[in-house]
Amino acid sequence: MSIYIDPEIAVSLRGYEVPEKLGFGTAMAPVMFRAVWQDGCWSNGELIPYAPLTVDPAAKVLHYAQSCFEGMKAYRTEEGGAALFRPEMNAARMAYSAQRLCMPSVPESLFLDGVRVVTAHCTNLVPSNSGESLYLRPFLMGTQPDLTVSASNSYEFYVIASPSEAYHSGNMRLWIEREDARAAVGGTGDAKVGGNYASSLLSIGRLRERGYDQSLWLNPANRQNIDELSGMNFFAVIDGSLYTPALNGSILEGITRHSLIQLAKGLGYTVVERAVPIDELLEQIASGECSEAFACGTAAIISPISVIGDGGQEYSLPYTPGPVAEHLRQALLDIQEGRSEDTYDWMKAVEPVNS
């Protein structure tokens, strides 16, 4: 890789102290990766000090939300190094998101260069308690200063990083969102683009006032089947089997979801991907057939769901965390944190660089 390493980053890294209280995605690592697309070509990448971007006030990203992003983690390994979890899947999803918004794809090699070089130089910043990690946020945005509604002719790609706790610890209280939608049929629900998140903010605000943690989004085509949460996919355990909504064009295909399906099958669980009607699920919770439910994502890993609220009613799950969620969470973390054998070849070690 021919990545330019700004000599200033050594100073930035030496002067940086990881905060004691981490939170999630709040403390930012002092370096970032950057590449620019112009006239049909990507520039070489560069690792530079973390600093405010200069963005033209008329840039497409600010007006027409022409941007997409990824979320992934570098985990500390037992040997004191760092490893990425299935980074090529994030590269592929970002390529999909980019084309959905008429943006040039970030080539897989450039994407991987970016996340690797940031991780390599920040290995000392990867926190080491189980569940903690260096959260990586690659993003791509349209920068052309032009107010017509059309695709940008210039783009910038960045990778920033944040030493982070697990996103959500504890049991989640979900609220079934029956009014708003995060994405349309034929919209951008299966791409990781800003507009999906913007449209979910109002619902999140409303439900927090009512004492809930996350919206449970229904499929926009029928307002009946479960799609997912704002940043996590959904699983339920029914009669001992795992059920998760089948991909339908408005669900983001989570890499955690994908991995858990494979992992669970390997552990002997039956996994069913199909439409999951919310009313059917609520009945199954009431009858006890559904013994647990959880959400999964890079940030949250696996978060058990304790309650699903629907208008005036509440449906409580008996086990939170349930044994299946606990089993899968541990199996996944054991691979990610290097305690068990990586039989699926998911982990990509990154050689530390001390600058």
Next chain:
Amino acid sequence: MSIYIDPEIAVSLRGYEVPEKLGFGTAMAPVMFRAVWQDGCWSNGELIPYAPLTVDPAAKVLHYAQSCFEGMKAYRTEEGGAALFRPEMNAARMAYSAQRLCMPSVPESLFLDGVRVVTAHCTNLVPSNSGESLYLRPFLMGTQPDLTVSASNSYEFYVIASPSEAYHSGNMRLWIEREDARAAVGGTGDAKVGGNYASSLLSIGRLRERGYDQSLWLNPANRQNIDELSGMNFFAVIDGSLYTPALNGSILEGITRHSLIQLAKGLGYTVVERAVPIDELLEQIASGECSEAFACGTAAIISPISVIGDGGQEYSLPYTPGPVAEHLRQALLDIQEGRSEDTYDWMKAVEPVNS
């Protein structure tokens, strides 16, 4: 108004030359208005030189599209001054868009201060041919550097301006978009927020390759009724009456649409706001009952539609521009450009400031 006027703007304005070839929203005026929201309060506004913004790489606007905008025009008046068209309606729509994305509203007085002070200092830049104007682009964005999916705790409001031609001259060829959607039922279609435009880019790209100019978006609930275009509302003339899709939660309420309805009624037309099924309209075009169709918006004013394409078929409108479109366009422009009496009190004169 207690607006800080940066002494540097005099230099910026003196050094600025309006380009000969204007285009739309491409040439930017050399000043901008800015106000900041922090800890629950708006700062005073300031008029400063147009310059790149400094945006934190983790700012909410770049990742979660937490931003909204307006589009409005200052017109040159016969006396050589400038006037704004119904600016309080833009202020109200921006307040609505902001709350849809959990952002603080820009108070009407701050919004009007912003557009007025930019116009006042840029009066010399308002082009003077009929249909030309100073296009104003107020926008609001979440700036907090934090990667959690939640509303920002800090915001910036800007007004930038662009001396512009009319957005689209000539007849438009529309393509009925039967696959993609610009917004969901329960989504953000009736708010002027970036995500709606981002999700429309792919469709626009596809149809341009097929020789069309704009997507005709259908209602996401039924994929049958016409909603609007990516940046304009839709009208058809059927048996001499004007039909336009009734507001339904996924259509942006255009200020041009609102004004044309009032203007057309005043001129003796029957105006019907109701669901407009696309198949019904295509039959009415084929039978000759529909004599013309046009789109309207601040940027485009009124743009006649010549052809509606649907899969392999094309439906041609007999009159482009049709007499009704021409009549309304002239009546509206005559008010906006000060040639006819402003009976509805739509125009707000702005006193020029020579700096």
